[in-house]
Amino acid sequence: MLRTIFLVPYALPVFASVIVWKFMLGQNTGMINHVLAQLHITNGQTFWLLGNNAFISMVVVAVWRLWPFALLTLMAGMQSIPGxxxxAAAVDGANMWQQFRKLTLPMLRPVDQVLVLVLFLWTFNDFNVPYTLFADSPPASADIVSIHVYQSSFITWNFGLGSAMSVLLLLFLLIVTVGYLLITSRRTQDA
Structure with a gap:
């Protein structure tokens, strides 16, 4: 039952779930402002989709959408660890914390390496969340590369600039990926 509930953000269509978040983050009628005002944390008039809070809102929505994938991946990795x-560790006197630190974390390291890389690439290339939250003109704090590529290609009709930005983004992500894989494979070999 809990797994099903945890998978809801991952199973919902991107646009439907982000539009719900857009309504919840609204200044006057949003549920987030209402709840924060009831808890006396804010005055209930915070602009979540404008100014400096826009980036925070975008990160919260993106994390909410992607954490079920991370949960499933880590659960699969934990289920692959033999009982x-x-x-044997319990017989040797290891408590739960020691088992987690000395057994679970090292055995999940390959899963964590792949998971961090995949989530980084997905997050860096995400277009749906910022575009659905902010449309064509995101605030300066939430202005990301994927929106610039879209604006250059389809708003100003400068396909050359949009293509060049896409290729440079691809090269950047390729360099980061190769560097990350070299660093993590070297750590694995040293261990």
Missing amino acids: DIYE
Whole structure:
């Protein structure tokens, strides 16, 4: 039952879920402002989709959308760890914290390496969340590369600039990916 509830953000269509967030983040009628005002945290008039708060809102929505994938991946990795190892550690006197630190985390390292890389690439290339939240003109704090590529290609009809930006983005992500894989494979070999 809990797994099903946790998968809701990942199963919902992107636009439907982000539009719901857009309504919840509204200044006057948004649920977030209402709840924060009831808890006496803010005055209830915060602009979540404008100014410096726009980036925070975009990050919260993106994390909400992607954390179920991370949860599923980590759960699959944890289920692949044999139970005999934990039994042997318990017999040797390891408590739960020591089992987690000395067994679970090291055995999840390959899963974590792939998960961090995939989530980085997905987040860096995300267009749906910022475009649905802010349309064609995001605030300066939430102005990201994917929106610039879209504006250059389809708003100003400068397909050359949009293509060049896309290629440079691809090269940047390729360099980061290769560097990350080299660093993580070197750590694995040293261990």
